[in-house]
Amino acid sequence: MKKAIYLVGGGGHCASAIDIIEQEDKFRIAGILDSPGKIGKKVLGYEIIGDESEIKKYAKTDNYFLITMGHIKTCRQRRQLAEKISAFGGRLARVLSPHAYISKHSRIGSGTIVGHDAIVSAGVSTGINCIIATKAVIEHNVRLGDYCHISTCAVVNGESRLGNGVFVGSNAMIRQRLKIGEKCVVGAGVNVFQDLPSKSYLKFIR
Structure with a gap:
């Protein structure tokens, strides 16, 4: 029987996460939590059933959670949500696309999602609640801190060290x-x- 998972955040990243969860076929999406004004709306057919204040209600049953909002200026909101989930006894899911290459010699932290066609090479370790997006490449022996967000087609080359957030x-x-x-x-x-x-802060200038 598939384990229930609740998604926290109902925006664009949520849609990407849903697709990965469906492909992995390990969890059953039980609902989405977002802002009160979005309750009743759906993301790819899955209903927003409550807001973030209800995390405690669903965590009591020892369900899994995935934070499905991206890095909005900082990782602060993602970190606060993860701390709340853990404090109430919820579990942070690890969601890995079956279309990604993830070395058996890597270590992926809880709450982390790895997208389609991403590459996670040997010796890589990630902290908790990281996002490794579609076609991102994390090369050998890289260390990612907690709450890192590696976007689509980004490349982190071997033995680099990235701090939290x-x-x-x-x-x-x-x-x-x-x-x-x-x-x-x-x-x-x-x-x-x-x-x-x-x-x-580094910005590309044309």
Whole structure:
């Protein structure tokens, strides 16, 4: 019997997550939690059944949860939701696309989602509640901190270290063996060739 999973956040990332969950065929989506104004609406046929204040209600039954909102400026909201779920006894699901390549020699943290056609190479480890999006590449021996978001087609090259809450935009590239401090934002299309101190913000300029 499939395990029940509740999704927290009903936006665009939620739709992507639903598709991965359906493909993985490990969990049964029991409902979505979002803002009160969205209750009753549906995402890909799954109903928004309540808001975030009801996490405690569903966590009591020892169900699984996945935070299905992306990195909105910072990871703060995702982190707060994860802490609330854990405090109430809920479990954070690990959702892995069957169309991704994930090395058996890697370690994926709880609450993390790996999208279609992503590559997670040998020796990689991720913290909790990371997003590794469609076609992202995480090369050998990379370490991702908690709440990192690696966007579509981004590449993190071998042996790099990313701190907690780092955002890497679509088609960005991080060179091998770099240290990226916590809460850095690397914009879409940016190539990074040197270490970054915490809270750095790099934007692609045409």
